[in-house]
Amino acid sequence: MTQVSSLYLHVPFCKHLCNYCDFYKKLYEPGSNQIEDFHQFLLDSWDRHTILMKENGFNWAPLETLYLGGGTPSLWGIGGAEFLGDWLQSRLRILPDAEFTMEIDPGTWTENMIQAWKEKGLNRISIGTQTLDPNFIKIMDRSHSLDESYSLLEYCQKDNWNFSLDFLLGLPFSREKKRNIEHELATLLKYMPKHISLYILNARSKYPHIQSMPDDEFIREEYLFVSDYLKKLGFVHYEVSNFALPGFESKHNIKYWKGEAVAALGPTGTGYFPHSADKATRYKWKVSKADVELEYLGLQEISLEEIYLTLRTNFGWAPRHMTPALEKVITMWESKQYGEYRYGKMTLGSLGYLMMDSLMDDLFRAGL
Template identity: 35%
Template sequence: MSTIALTPMLGGLRELPPLSLYVHVPWCVRKCPYCDFNSHEVKGGFDEDGYVQALFADLETELPNVWGRPVRTVFIGGGTPSLMSAGAMETLIQGLRARLRIDPDAEITLEANPGTFESDKFKGFRDAGVNRLSIGIQSFEPAKLASLGRIHNGDEARRAVEIALTHFDNVNLDLMYALPHQTLVQALADLDTALSYGITHLSAYHLTLEPNTLFAVQPPANLPDDELSADMQEAIEQRLTEAGFEHYETSAFCMPGKQSRHNLNYWQFGDYLGIGAGAHGKISYPDRIERTMRFKQPTAYLKAVAEGAPAQSRSKVARAGLPFEFMMNLLRLTGGFEARLFAERTGLPLVLIEPALREAEAQGLIERDLTCIRPTLQGQRFLNDLLTLFLKE
């Protein structure tokens, strides 16, 4: 993995990390009650051509901050970006390539929901340059989908997978477990259905009642208790291991060599431009690391873009906060990370967090040698407790 060399600065970065691009499309057919992402229900459609041009204008405000740096991956998320037409997607990807040094073999992921699947449309996405799909299946069981407020049913979920695999070799399926009224048998049945298609990547998420969601205000009834939820997690992990999948991140599983390159860059504390309504970004400079956030409401975002100032906030990550931010990402990786990455990505010496590392090791939450630091199985299960140790630093 190549990087751009810099003149060393005291307390700064010697090299810039790899760079990715995140593009946010904020519209959905319907807002799911568990969703805490920046998504807004479509009412009468949206001006996709106008939004694409706004994305270009947004990107151009950031170009001076990343000029000359290659872009390794692109992720088009939402919302439901698969609501866009294939023609608009082609215009978007061509415009991004015209403005950025996107690698010829870059991983370009599109998030999609089963309720938006049409075979010709997804062939058009592939022709436009998308080479990886991430599909929000959540469950194949109609009653569970209804309890989650999804707009698709079980048959549409199956059809979506079939269409995706017709046009794409690289497909991720999102599944949820610990759903209302769900049994262990039902959770594993969803998993077995997903595996029956021969997929190479799967994300398995525990249903969480996030703040500022409808489920937080009106929790669904008959959620599995902690013991049953833990049994589901362990059974899912075991079934996937038996199927040849590697558990490489807290919620991510893949066949060998099929990791999400874009998400790995997040988890390895790489850089990413974030454009679109509500998008977040992280950009490193020789002497600082900055985080950016776009305006969330689409109308406010479009107005800000028109005024030439799409970023609602741009803030420097405090030196004292860098260890926690780094560990919050890297300790999600079940295989851990090379110890040298701490200094490379933060500009700080590893000795700075030695007290926290020793305490984590004493509690059985990490294990390490001269080159690698990794969470133990207990550290993976109690990740928040592990991260708290670095928050103290």
């Protein structure tokens, strides 16, 4: 039996559906049965998951990481903390020093709610800040005010939370409205976050502001500016979209990037069971019923994912076989300052992270 010690839980409702977001979620309707239905889904999923684990030869180890993502987990409220206590904590053990993260939308929190979760072990908060600019918070269709963002930041700082911020780049009208990310970052950093997730807005063709998106050159400048700015302040750019002060990297996400086992529950939650170097199972929860879609990975898929995921992080990629074509590609990457090849490992820097997709194309052309 192999053990799994990490769990992702997807909480699928939001107070408002932001027009740019592709995560699975439903509009929260107070007074409806949504929460009860969600609880029933989790209870049913647990039974299905137990069978899935047996079939895959996995069992639970005490949890080292628990991540509540969404949707908006903070909407689950005090009732959610009570449910989690009765349901999950009676079924498996969460280590006292486990990393236990919850995503919080600044418009959906109270001190009492956070305290209730803290009693269940919550010790890390991920705040959906996105921007601190009054124009852009509206353009981004957020339902919370900047005052609500500031009060959550103040609370996290005052209460000494280990917290992370989500910050968005590449916003529509950025050039026209002269978005000042340096000013936004300087303000955010006064609250002493330990971690920052930096996302470039991914806009679909139906996005209402698709005609007003900044060009690639603008986004590149923003991304490299933020990376330099944060690195000068001691943050490590440890993954394409993530910066942390040393020791505050997301332990949960590192498990995904290292291809380690992570279980998942909740609609669209995706879990991964690695069996060997050439065999793994990925499963994704359906939304209509407590069942999963399964994907079986073989040597080729696992090797490709390993390259992609290790290149995305500062642990770097160690090619198993060096060929003349690969050597040529790596030399070219170094000459363009995408990263460094040292002691058998290719480690990208910020410029390389930005070019990830084209670097994968280089590898395919070199016969990988």
